Amino acid sequence: MQLLPDAPESALLDLVERIQQEPPYSYKPGEIRPAADWFPPLVEKSHVALVATAGSRPVGYCVSLPVVTYGKLNDLLSQLAIEPETTEYLAELAVDSSVRRQGIASAVLDRMRELLPPTTTTVLLRTLTENTTAIAFYQRHGYQVVDGVQQVWNGRQRLFLTRRNRS
Numbered sequence: 001m002q003l004l005p006d007a008p009e010s011a012l013l014d015l016v017e018r019i020q021q022e023p024p025y026s027y028k029p030g031e032i033r034p035a036a037d038w039f040p041p042l043v044e045k046s047h048v049a050l051v052a053t054a055g056s057r058p059v060g061y062c063v064s065l066p067v068v069t070y071g072k073l074n075d076l077l078s079q080l081a082i083e084p085e086t087t088e089y090l091a092e093l094a095v096d097s098s099v100r101r102q103g104i105a106s107a108v109l110d111r112m113r114e115l116l117p118p119t120t121t122t123v124l125l126r127t128l129t130e131n132t133t134a135i136a137f138y139q140r141h142g143y144q145v146v147d148g149v150q151q152v153w154n155g156r157q158r159l160f161l162t163r164r165n166r167s
């Protein structure tokens, strides 16, 4: 695994785009903004951006940033039972479908937590309500579904999970 370079390379953007077009997202080309539009600015604002590579090929990535910097959940912050100032938002985590169930996402997630500011109290994330694979994965890693809070984002119903980082 290596740290994401400042300017994401096209192979990484291709992976991000492919992830959006494959299940469980299955967005059609043009249905949402292309990765080249939103992924680099997200990385720019991030605390932690990691890419997992196999040789020179990117096979996984994660991006996290302070939830207040993300800024698109402000309406929900009071319902999520978090301290916004010390909460990190895991905006992106995905692994190439050809290399799943090999521990790559687990390694990326563990490294991400190591790199968070020590003041971080909570990691928050949002995923599709039907993404049972991701929900099982996060629960295995100590995340809990936030009861009663959902959001439609990019046309799909999402739920939230949180993990207390340090008590």
Ligand SMILES: CC(C)(COP(=O)(O)OP(=O)(O)OC[C@H]1O[C@@H](n2cnc3c(N)ncnc32)[C@H](O)[C@@H]1OP(=O)(O)O)[C@@H](O)C(=O)NCCC(=O)NCCS
Pocket: 019, 023, 024, 092, 093, 094, 095, 096, 099, 100, 101, 102, 103, 104, 105, 106, 107, 125, 126, 127, 128, 131, 132, 133, 134, 136, 137, 138, 140
């Ligand atoms: C969710 C995702 C990131 C997991 O990546 P991964 O590299 O396959 O995960 P790991 O190999 O580290 O899995 C660790 C554990 O998570 C659980 N898990 C992972 N995939 C699972 C699946 N399909 N079904 C059930 N549990 C699963 C298992 O407990 C697994 O451990 P095991 O293989 O020893 O049983 C990957 O499936 C993915 O990229 N999905 C599409 C994008 C996405 O949904 N991202 C998250 C949304 S925020």
